Amino acid sequence: MKFRGRVWKFGPDIDTDRIIPARYLNTSDPAELAKHCMEDADPEFVAKMRPGDIILADKNFGCGSSREHAPIAIKAAGVSCVIARSFARIFYRNAFNMGLPIFECPEAFDGIEEGDEVEVDAGTGRIRNLTRGTEFRAAPIPPFMQELIADGGLMAHIAKRAGKG
Amino acid sequence: MTITEKILAAHAGLDRVEPGQIVSVKVDVALGNDITAPIAIREFRRIGAERVFDRSRVVLVPDHFAPNKDIASAEQCKVLREFAREQDLDHYFETGEMGVEHALLPEQGIVVPGDVVIGADSHTCTYGALGAFSTGVGSTDLAAAMVTGEAWFKVPESIKFVYRGELPPWVEGKDLILYTIGLIGVDGALYRAMEFTGPVIERLGMDDRLTMANMAIEAGGKNGIIAPDATTRAYVEGRAKRPPVYYRSDPDARYAEVIEIDVGRIRPQVAFPHLPSNTRAIDDVGEVPIDQVVIGSCTNGRIEDLRRAARVLREQRVAKYVRCIVIPATQEIYRQAMREGLLEVFLDAGCAVSTPTCGPCLGGHMGILAKGERAVATTNRNFVGRMGHPESEVYLASPSVAAASAVKGRIASPEEVVA
Ligand code: SF4
Numbered sequence: 001m002k003f004r005g006r007v008w009k010f011g012p013d014i015d016t017d018r019i020i021p022a023r024y025l026n027t028s029d030p031a032e033l034a035k036h037c038m039e040d041a042d043p044e045f046v047a048k049m050r051p052g053d054i055i056l057a058d059k060n061f062g063c064g065s066s067r068e069h070a071p072i073a074i075k076a077a078g079v080s081c082v083i084a085r086s087f088a089r090i091f092y093r094n095a096f097n098m099g100l101p102i103f104e105c106p107e108a109f110d111g112i113e114e115g116d117e118v119e120v121d122a123g124t125g126r127i128r129n130l131t132r133g134t135e136f137r138a139a140p141i142p143p144f145m146q147e148l149i150a151d152g153g154l155m156a157h158i159a160k161r162a163g164k165g
Numbered sequence: 166m167t168i169t170e171k172i173l174a175a176h177a178g179l180d181r182v183e184p185g186q187i188v189s190v191k192v193d194v195a196l197g198n199d200i201t202a203p204i205a206i207r208e209f210r211r212i213g214a215e216r217v218f219d220r221s222r223v224v225l226v227p228d229h230f231a232p233n234k235d236i237a238s239a240e241q242c243k244v245l246r247e248f249a250r251e252q253d254l255d256h257y258f259e260t261g262e263m264g265v266e267h268a269l270l271p272e273q274g275i276v277v278p279g280d281v282v283i284g285a286d287s288h289t290c291t292y293g294a295l296g297a298f299s300t301g302v303g304s305t306d307l308a309a310a311m312v313t314g315e316a317w318f319k320v321p322e323s324i325k326f327v328y329r330g331e332l333p334p335w336v337e338g339k340d341l342i343l344y345t346i347g348l349i350g351v352d353g354a355l356y357r358a359m360e361f362t363g364p365v366i367e368r369l370g371m372d373d374r375l376t377m378a379n380m381a382i383e384a385g386g387k388n389g390i391i392a393p394d395a396t397t398r399a400y401v402e403g404r405a406k407r408p409p410v411y412y413r414s415d416p417d418a419r420y421a422e423v424i425e426i427d428v429g430r431i432r433p434q435v436a437f438p439h440l441p442s443n444t445r446a447i448d449d450v451g452e453v454p455i456d457q458v459v460i461g462s463c464t465n466g467r468i469e470d471l472r473r474a475a476r477v478l479r480e481q482r483v484a485k486y487v488r489c490i491v492i493p494a495t496q497e498i499y500r501q502a503m504r505e506g507l508l509e510v511f512l513d514a515g516c517a518v519s520t521p522t523c524g525p526c527l528g529g530h531m532g533i534l535a536k537g538e539r540a541v542a543t544t545n546r547n548f549v550g551r552m553g554h555p556e557s558e559v560y561l562a563s564p565s566v567a568a569a570s571a572v573k574g575r576i577a578s579p580e581e582v583v584a
Pocket residue numbers: 229265266267286288462463464522523526527544545
């Protein structure tokens with residue numbers, strides 16, 4: 001699977017309150033949450049971005065709360081994938097569990113500028129900067145997580161194991 | 166093995182585990198709240214699950230936006246209530262019994278030493294103070310555990326923190342953990358277990374230990390943990406709903422890092438906006454006028470915290486044009502504060518005292534900040550917009566510093582108020 005889109009850059013330690021502020025957590029409706037995606041990091045984000053675009057962040061993306069509303073908001077806003085130098089652990093887990101593709105890549109942040117056109121190959125972890133003709137490699141996805149993705153997320157994985165899927 | 170490795174191994178049915186190994190473990194308690202459980206319940210239903218794995222081990226606490234702050238929150242709490250009723254859960258806490266989840270579960274003896282606990286709330290790491298492996302997960306992980314009674318984990322490497330020396334006056338558990346986060350940064354313990362050890366920890370009361378473990382997540386930690394000792398046993402006795410199991414790290418346990426901290430020169434700490442790691446000693450704060458003080462939350466809403474706040478607020482007045490909101494974290498703490506006359510102290514000082522709730526901690530209700538306003542809070546996060554308007558500011562501190570700041574109307578040391 002390949003993702004292709006324009007890149008929106010964010011700094012280090014983008015916490016879940018900036019991804020989706022708690023004042024909107026009285027709902028878990030994806031369409032509602034999508035309207036406020038990244039609002040406290042960049043209030044214009046939802047208006048500027050196009051479906052398929054990519055978020056590129058510095059270290060520790062998604063730190064803070066365990067709210068799954070954060071990956072839900074990003075996914076529902078139409079972001080195709082997130083690349084970061086590193087992810088906070090609960091966000092990392094949540095993203096896999098619910099099927100938002102994320103890629104850990106220490107080098108991509110310095111080699112890609114905002115607005116660059118980027119293509120990510122989920123299978124190989126190859127990240128190509130089409131604007132500048134450069135290339136980076138994301139950390140490989142551990143086999144156990146690949147299994148989760150192949151089954152369509154954690155719940156589908158469990159349903160399959162229980163013979164209910 | 167470390168205490169974390171031992172607990173995970175025991176729950177995975179293995180003799181040994183190594184850091185990096187992915188294990189599936191039995192979960193003793195699975196927790197959700199009014200923000201995260203509705204998604205978990207939706208997922209639970211979506212795969213056609215009918216019963217939770219154990220009705221005494223799935224715990225639901227509507228505490229974030231409860232008592233219901235608006236119609237949408239009321240709907241979310243209703244989802245929990247109906248699910249609890251349908252599944253006949255032992256531990257569902259209605260408004261009136263409800264408290265902030267991470268204060269409530271240890272107090273009620275629902276989590277015990279040696280447990281594996283997952284909660285769809287990042288501060289689930291709090292229970293590490295009892296010597297349990299306890300960590301925050303998302304709603305989907307909670308849903309999976311509700312069905313199977315299991316969760317998957319990568320065994321974390323551990324960092325050992327050794328605290329030595331004499332605790333100076335007015336330096337509390339909150340100052341120790343803020344200082345530690347200031348030292349290593351908000352991702353200083355990313356994916357790792359933070360094991361708090363040393364003579365200072367051994368002398369620390371349970372409320373301070375809970376405060377420290379609570380903020381492990383603020384350094385990116387997977388869990389915070391403290392080996393059980395006599396203090397733990399005394400706390401657990403008479404509360405534990407199940408028999409505890411006491412684990413400790415082996416003398417030859419392997420650590421990714423050992424960090425020694427001499428507490429003798431630590432001063433009360435204040436974390437400036439907008440990261441918990443942005444800490445300064447109280448002496449280096451300068452003139453920071455404030456509009457609001459919040460004393461409460463899963464970090465510092467326990468009885469010892471309220472005692473400390475009351476010690477500073479006794480026979481004082483909250484500064485003019487400053488709101489001081491005190492929120493006992495549970496009904497039992499509320500009642501105890503009443504018995505000890507602490508509520509009277511707060512009311513005399515001009516504080517608002519609230520029923521237990523997360524409330525302002527996450528910018529939910531009961532004390533939201535307007536644009537440009539500043540608060541000193543005993544909570545755990547000072548992210549952008551955490552307590553209200555994106556251009557408001559939150560400064561994190563101990564109950565003593567928060568109370569002193571309420572009196573002075575600016576960030577202040579308790580030494581300025583109490584002779
Ligand atoms: S008190 Fe604050 S940090 Fe603790 S559970 Fe509630 S919202 Fe979360």
